[in-house]
Amino acid sequence: MSEDEYNKEILEKVKGMIPSDAGNSSVEFEGPDVAIYVDNISAIYRDEMVIKNISASVKKRLIVRSNPNKLMEPEDAVKKIREAVPADAGVGPEGIRFVPEFCEVYIEALKPGLVIGKGGSTLMKIITDTNWVPRVLRQPTMNSDVIKGVRQLMFKESVFRKKFLGTMGKKINRIGNKSEWIKATALGGFKEVGRSSLLIETNHSKILIDCGISPEPGIKGHDANQGGENKAYPYLDSMNTTLNDLDAVILTHGHMDHMGFVPYLFKFGYTGPVYCTPQTRDLVALLLYDYIKLVMKTGGTPLYGEKDVRTMLTHMITRDYGEVTNVTDEIKLTYHNAGHILGSGTVHLHIGEGLYNIVSTGDMKYGFTRLLDEADTRYPRIDSLFIESTYGGPNDITPNRKQAEIELMNAITNTVKNGGKVLVPLFAVGRSQELMLVLESYISTNPQYKIEAPIYLDGMILEASAIHTAYPEYLRMGVQQRILSNNSPFESEIFEVAKGERGDILDKGPAVILASGGMLNGGVSLEYFKAMAEDPKNLAIFVGYNSVSSLGRRIQNKVSEIALPDEDGKMKQIKIGMQVKTVEGFSGHSDRRQLLDFVRNLRPSPRKIFTMHGEESKCEDLSRAMGNAMHCESRAPMNLDTIRFK
Numbered sequence: 001m002s003e004d005e006y007n008k009e010i011l012e013k014v015k016g017m018i019p020s021d022a023g024n025s026s027v028e029f030e031g032p033d034v035a036i037y038v039d040n041i042s043a044i045y046r047d048e049m050v051i052k053n054i055s056a057s058v059k060k061r062l063i064v065r066s067n068p069n070k071l072m073e074p075e076d077a078v079k080k081i082r083e084a085v086p087a088d089a090g091v092g093p094e095g096i097r098f099v100p101e102f103c104e105v106y107i108e109a110l111k112p113g114l115v116i117g118k119g120g121s122t123l124m125k126i127i128t129d130t131n132w133v134p135r136v137l138r139q140p141t142m143n144s145d146v147i148k149g150v151r152q153l154m155f156k157e158s159v160f161r162k163k164f165l166g167t168m169g170k171k172i173n174r175i176g177n178k179s180e181w182i183k184a185t186a187l188g189g190f191k192e193v194g195r196s197s198l199l200i201e202t203n204h205s206k207i208l209i210d211c212g213i214s215p216e217p218g219i220k221g222h223d224a225n226q227g228g229e230n231k232a233y234p235y236l237d238s239m240n241t242t243l244n245d246l247d248a249v250i251l252t253h254g255h256m257d258h259m260g261f262v263p264y265l266f267k268f269g270y271t272g273p274v275y276c277t278p279q280t281r282d283l284v285a286l287l288l289y290d291y292i293k294l295v296m297k298t299g300g301t302p303l304y305g306e307k308d309v310r311t312m313l314t315h316m317i318t319r320d321y322g323e324v325t326n327v328t329d330e331i332k333l334t335y336h337n338a339g340h341i342l343g344s345g346t347v348h349l350h351i352g353e354g355l356y357n358i359v360s361t362g363d364m365k366y367g368f369t370r371l372l373d374e375a376d377t378r379y380p381r382i383d384s385l386f387i388e389s390t391y392g393g394p395n396d397i398t399p400n401r402k403q404a405e406i407e408l409m410n411a412i413t414n415t416v417k418n419g420g421k422v423l424v425p426l427f428a429v430g431r432s433q434e435l436m437l438v439l440e441s442y443i444s445t446n447p448q449y450k451i452e453a454p455i456y457l458d459g460m461i462l463e464a465s466a467i468h469t470a471y472p473e474y475l476r477m478g479v480q481q482r483i484l485s486n487n488s489p490f491e492s493e494i495f496e497v498a499k500g501e502r503g504d505i506l507d508k509g510p511a512v513i514l515a516s517g518g519m520l521n522g523g524v525s526l527e528y529f530k531a532m533a534e535d536p537k538n539l540a541i542f543v544g545y546n547s548v549s550s551l552g553r554r555i556q557n558k559v560s561e562i563a564l565p566d567e568d569g570k571m572k573q574i575k576i577g578m579q580v581k582t583v584e585g586f587s588g589h590s591d592r593r594q595l596l597d598f599v600r601n602l603r604p605s606p607r608k609i610f611t612m613h614g615e616e617s618k619c620e621d622l623s624r625a626m627g628n629a630m631h632c633e634s635r636a637p638m639n640l641d642t643i644r645f646k
C-alpha cells in the first residue's frame, strides 16, 4: 500500500479542532489511536471537553503530548515530579523513567492513587510544571521479575514501538471499501481442547482470535505427532495467505492453548499487532519464557526462541475492558471480563457500521470464584456467539463450592495428621491463586483446619501471584482491598517459598506442596510426583482440568504403575502407591449449568451459537442444549469448517 492511501482526513479534522492557543501542533496516527503534539499542552487540558469532543468526532482514542522542544530537561523534571508526588506514594529510586520518543514519563509507585491525586490533580500539576505527560504504573507488592522485564523491554524498544505504531496506524486507517461478506474459519480448538484459533475474514480484513498450542507440547512424551497428524498447532496452512496479510492477532487470555503459537508467527514473518489486556501481556511473558526453558530442560527443541517472544511482546497493544479499538478500518474490538484468569477477556467484534457483531468467549467462568468477578453478560449487540464447552457435557455439574472447599481441607488435614505429604499440581496462573485464597481463608479463620505442616509454593506460582499484586483492581473486591491495604493473601505467612531445597522438603515430615504443572506433563509438580508416588501415606489432589492425553488424567484414572524418565533420561517404572483424589469445583471454567445460565442471561440474546473448546461429544451436546434453550440456530463446528455470516 502506498502512503497516500490512508485516511488523512481524520488527521485534518483533529487538527482543525485543536484550540488556537495550543500553538504549533501536529497530529499523527499511533497504532489504533491519534496522537496530538502541541506547544502549549495546558491549553488542551484546561477544558476536559476539548479532548472528549475531538475524540468523539473521529471515534478514536486521543493522546495529547507536548512538542519535544517544550519538554523540561529530565534532571529538572525529576525534581518537580518528586516535589509534586507525596512521599508515601512509594516511588522508588528507579521509579521515574522518561521516554523521549513518546514525550512521556513513566512513574512506578506502590500507591498509584497518590501519584494521580484527587481528580487527577497531581498528574495535571506534573504536566503544567514539566510538559511531560505522566503515565502511572503500579509496582507489584511482591518482587516480579516478569513485570520488571516486560516494562524494561518496552522502554528499551521505544524507538521501534514509535515506528511500529506509526506504520500500523496508517494501515488501520487505510481508505477501505465496504465489505460485503464476513466469514469465520475454525483453525484449532474446535471439538477438542487445545491450539485454539479462529480466523475472522471480510473482503478487506483478516484477524485471528487466539493462536495456541495443545497442552504443553514439545515436551518429551507429548503426543503432538501421534497417528501421523499434527495435533499440536492450529491449521494456519489452510489460510491460503501469507502471515503478513493478517491484520491483527487478538488474544483472549494468557494460557498456552490460546497464545502459545504466536511467537512462531513472528518467527515466520508476521509483523503486525497482538492485542491483549495488560495482565495478559505479563502472563504471556511468564508462561512463554518458562515453556522454552522447560522444553530445553527435557531435551526437546522449542518451536521458537526467547528472541521471538521478545518480538511478540514489542508488538503488543494492550487494552482494558470496555475500551473500543479499531483493529482494522472496519472492525472494532472491545474486551469484556471473562472471569477465567487474571486479565482474561471475551472478545466483542463490531464489523462494519452495524453490519455484524461477534462475541467469542475464550475460556470463561460464569460463577463464583474467590479471585475474580464472574464473566460479563452485557454487550451492545451480538449476532453470533462462540462459546467454550470444556465442561459442557450433560454430566459436567460441579459440586457446591463450599462442599468442595471442605472436602479439600479435610483431605489435606487428614493426610498431614497421618504423617503424609500432600501434592497439589496446579496451573501456575489462576488455579494456584484460587487455592491459595482457599487455604489462607480456612487456616486463618477456622482452628479446625489448622495444618500442622509447612505449605510450600514451588515453581512459577510465586511469580504468577506477584503479577496479580500489580493489578488488584482486576480482582474480586475482598482480595483487592487486602492487597491495597498491604495485607496481600498471597504473601501470607502460612506459605513458604521452596528455594532450591526440593530434596529437603521431600526428606522431612508432612508437608503440603503447591507445585506448578497442572497436568503433571512436566514442571516441578512432576518432580515431586516421582519422589512421592510410592508412599501410600502421601496424597495427590487434582483440582483443575487434565487433558485426555495428559499424565494427570492417567493418574486420575488410577493406573497402578507408570514409566517415567529419571534424571538421566532413562525410563523407570514407578509404582503408584500414593492416594489420588480429584476435587471438582475449583475450575476457572464454567460448568454445564453456568454455561447455560450465561447464554440465558446474555443481553442481547445471540442469534446463532457455535460451541468450541471441548471434547467432541461435549461440544455437540452443549450446542444442542443451547439451541433448544434459546430457540436459535446452534452448531458445533469442527476444525477447518468455515461459517459464512453475510
Ligand SMILES: [Zn+2]
Binding pocket: 253, 255, 340, 363
Ligand atoms: Zn484458559
